[in-house]
Amino acid sequence: xxxxxxxxxxxxxxxxxxxxxxxxxxxxxxxxx
Amino acid sequence: xxxxxxxxxxxxxxxxxxxxxxxxxxxxxxxxxxxxxxxxxxxxxxxxxxxxxxxxxxxxxxxxxxxxxxxxxxxxxxxxxxxxxxxxxxxxxxxxxxxxxxxxxxxxxxxxxxxxxxxxxxxxxxxxxxxxxxxxxxxxxxxxxxxxxxxxxxxxxxxxxxxxxxxxxxxxxxxxxxxxxxxxxxxxxxxxxxxxxxxxxxxxxxxxxxxxxxxxxxxxxxxxxxxxxxxxxxxxxxxxxxxxxxxxxxxxxxxxxxxxxxxxxxxxxxxxxxxxxxxxxxxxxxxxxxxxxxxxxxxxxxxxxxxxxxxxxxxxxxxxxxxxxxxxxxxxxxxxxxxxxxxxxxxxxxxxxxxxxxxxxxxxxxxxxxxxxxxxxxxxxxxxxxxxxxxxxxxxxxxxxxxxxxxxxxxxxxxxxxxxxxxxxxxxxxx
Numbered sequence: 001x002x003x004x005x006x007x008x009x010x011x012x013x014x015x016x017x018x019x020x021x022x023x024x025x026x027x028x029x030x031x032x033x
Numbered sequence: 034x035x036x037x038x039x040x041x042x043x044x045x046x047x048x049x050x051x052x053x054x055x056x057x058x059x060x061x062x063x064x065x066x067x068x069x070x071x072x073x074x075x076x077x078x079x080x081x082x083x084x085x086x087x088x089x090x091x092x093x094x095x096x097x098x099x100x101x102x103x104x105x106x107x108x109x110x111x112x113x114x115x116x117x118x119x120x121x122x123x124x125x126x127x128x129x130x131x132x133x134x135x136x137x138x139x140x141x142x143x144x145x146x147x148x149x150x151x152x153x154x155x156x157x158x159x160x161x162x163x164x165x166x167x168x169x170x171x172x173x174x175x176x177x178x179x180x181x182x183x184x185x186x187x188x189x190x191x192x193x194x195x196x197x198x199x200x201x202x203x204x205x206x207x208x209x210x211x212x213x214x215x216x217x218x219x220x221x222x223x224x225x226x227x228x229x230x231x232x233x234x235x236x237x238x239x240x241x242x243x244x245x246x247x248x249x250x251x252x253x254x255x256x257x258x259x260x261x262x263x264x265x266x267x268x269x270x271x272x273x274x275x276x277x278x279x280x281x282x283x284x285x286x287x288x289x290x291x292x293x294x295x296x297x298x299x300x301x302x303x304x305x306x307x308x309x310x311x312x313x314x315x316x317x318x319x320x321x322x323x324x325x326x327x328x329x330x331x332x333x334x335x336x337x338x339x340x341x342x343x344x345x346x347x348x349x350x351x352x353x354x355x356x357x358x359x360x361x362x363x364x365x366x367x368x369x370x371x372x373x374x375x376x377x378x379x380x381x382x383x384x385x386x387x388x389x390x391x392x393x394x395x396x397x398x399x400x401x402x403x404x405x406x407x408x409x410x411x412x413x414x415x416x417x418x419x420x421x422x423x424x425x426x427x428x429x430x431x432x433x434x435x436x437x438x439x440x441x442x443x444x445x446x447x448x449x450x451x452x453x454x455x456x457x458x459x460x461x462x463x464x
Contacts, residue, residue: 001460004085007066011053011457014061014089015353019106019421021118021364022355023377 034083034092036073037099041415043450054091055453057418058103060352061089062453100412106421111362117160120170120358120366120377121145121153121186123179129208130246133273136174138312139381144179149371152390154189161190161197165363168226169203172377177211187223194224202226208243210254214261227267227300230259234272235284242273242307260294267300273307279334283341296346303350304338306331308378309430327443336451343459351456352449356421359401365394375401378426401425402435411438416445 002010039058045051052070054063063086065073072078073086086092093099102109125136125143134140145153157167167190171183187203194201202224205212209230217225232255233242240250259268274282282304290296342349358364359375366374371390375397379385385401388394397403406412406422414420423439431439 004081005079007069008082008085009064010061010085010089011064012060012062012453012460014056014059016059018110019354019356019360019418021358021361023120023358 034073034076034087034094035096037090037093038096038413039099039103039415039418040091041449042070043453053450053453055449056090057415058090058354060354060419061091062457063089063091103417104407104412107356107360107362114363115165116168116363117157117165118168118170118361118364119153119157120172120364122172122174122367122369122377122380123176123182124174125369126178127173127175127208128178128210128246129175129243129251130248131243133242133307135308135378136380140174143369145182145369145371149369149390150182150186152371153367154186154193156390157190158193158197160363161193161199161201164199166200167194169201170206171203172206175208175211176205177207177216180211180216184219184223187220187225191222191224204228208251208255209258210245210251212258212262214265217262217265221266225266227269228262229269229271230255232256232259232270232272232285234274234278234282235288238278238281239272239285256289256292256294259289260292263294263298269300270302272304274304274334274338275307276330276334279304279306279338282338283345286342286345286347290345297348299347301350302342302347304335306334308426327441332444332447336448336455339452339455343455349455349459351459352419352452354418357423357425359403359425360421376426400435405435406438414442416441416449419445419449 004010037056037058039056041055041057043053043055045053045064048064050067052065052067054065054070055061056063069078069082072082073092078086083092123145125140127134127140157169160167169187169190173179176183183205190201204227205225206229209228212228212230217228231243232252233239236250236252239252243251245251259270262268272282272285286302339349357376358366366377366380367390368374368380372380372386373388373390373394374380374385375387376385387397387400406417406420411417411422420438420441423441425435425439428435428437428439
């Protein structure tokens with residue numbers, strides 16, 4: 001968490017690395033690495 | 034500057050005048066005052082505020098340009114990615130007889146032969162030679178029933194990667210009945226990065242859903258193996274639930290802890306509803322299988338089980354932008370016979386075969402309806418980065434064709450805010 005000022009707080013920066021392959025059939029193996 | 038099209042705003046119920054903003058392209062989460070949100074809409078921000086919102090994707094220079102950028106997401110990934118990923122089916126043989134196995138319609142004693150294995154190694158070396166890092170997910174049947182073959186393929190590839198200055202790693206999707214400490218120790222030098230094992234809830238449920246071919250339960254063997262290897266290799270634990278049994282899955286989590294498996298030592302844990310088989314049929318004793326993520330019980334179950342895992346300190350995959358494997362040019366499924374597909378659930382369907390190791394990949398844009406989400410409704414939907422048209426297999430089951438999207442709006446309307454709040458709570462407990 002990072003407070004920019006009292007009106008704006010960053011709770012989660014998120015992911016820079018783009019979109020992952022989230023295969024429904026195998027249970028989202030992309031999340032392994 | 035404009036607010037991104039891919040933004041969800043939720044009120045902070047415990048803080049009047051403040052909102053939670055989720056920028057779905059990178060899954061950034063911010064807490065803002067309503068006043069600041071209004072100033073963001075009217076270009077009244079300070080430089081520091083504006084820079085932060087731009088960096089996290091809440092503000093964009095031009096929404097029309099952003100839309101075109103999103104439309105080209107997978108072309109951009111395809112042309113810039115230095116990664117190649119193959120899901121390799123070593124064998125369709127399995128030592129378990131799970132009633133719901135989606136491979137049931139085409140399972141059998143089919144093992145990748147030497148010629149196909151050599152072709153696979155050759156094709157993956159070609160990817161390495163053009164500078165791509167290669168990841169293989171070994172898959173089955175039960176991949177570890179073909180352990181010598183797995184070792185041979187990985188051995189060649191790890192050596193080739195070293196020579197060509199790229200990386201090679203592999204994961205194993207396994208039922209974990211053969212996943213001993215010795216096996217893991219042997220495979221680590223060959224590039225083993227992680228394993229995915231499956232436990233379908235507490236022992237009585239698991240043993241009914243995932244028995245050995247002999248009929249004997251597999252729960253104790255799997256737990257013993259996970260316990261023996263989880264300090265050596267990252268273990269991703271999955272499990273398949275039905276409407277009738279998902280509420281009992283936390284018993285299994287408690288059992289793992291009691292057995293000495295530290296929640297934090299696992300890579301991730303995540304459960305999914307039992308899906309219909311590849312031909313659309315459902316095992317008669319599992320009639321509460323799921324063919325859609327927007328069924329109310331599935332939404333309830335997914336949030337409930339994620340929360341139960343987090344409460345016990347198990348890591349769960351965080352929310353992030355994701356899409357079906359079909360969209361990724363450099364991701365392929367390799368069948369045991371060298372046939373190529375874009376989804377493991379498509380194996381055995383001749384009309385969805387996209388090529389072979391011998392002949393390469395054909396044009397599947399039309400047969401797989403690649404652009405199905407590139408319409409105004411989807412491109413203007415804040416959830417698009419979390420969905421990109423959803424699961425093509427579900428769509429195929431529902432309609433008999435990959436036409437139209439497997440829309441996740443109903444699910445995400447119900448679940449996204451709770452998923453985000455779960456992630457935030459997990460972050461706090463981890464810190």
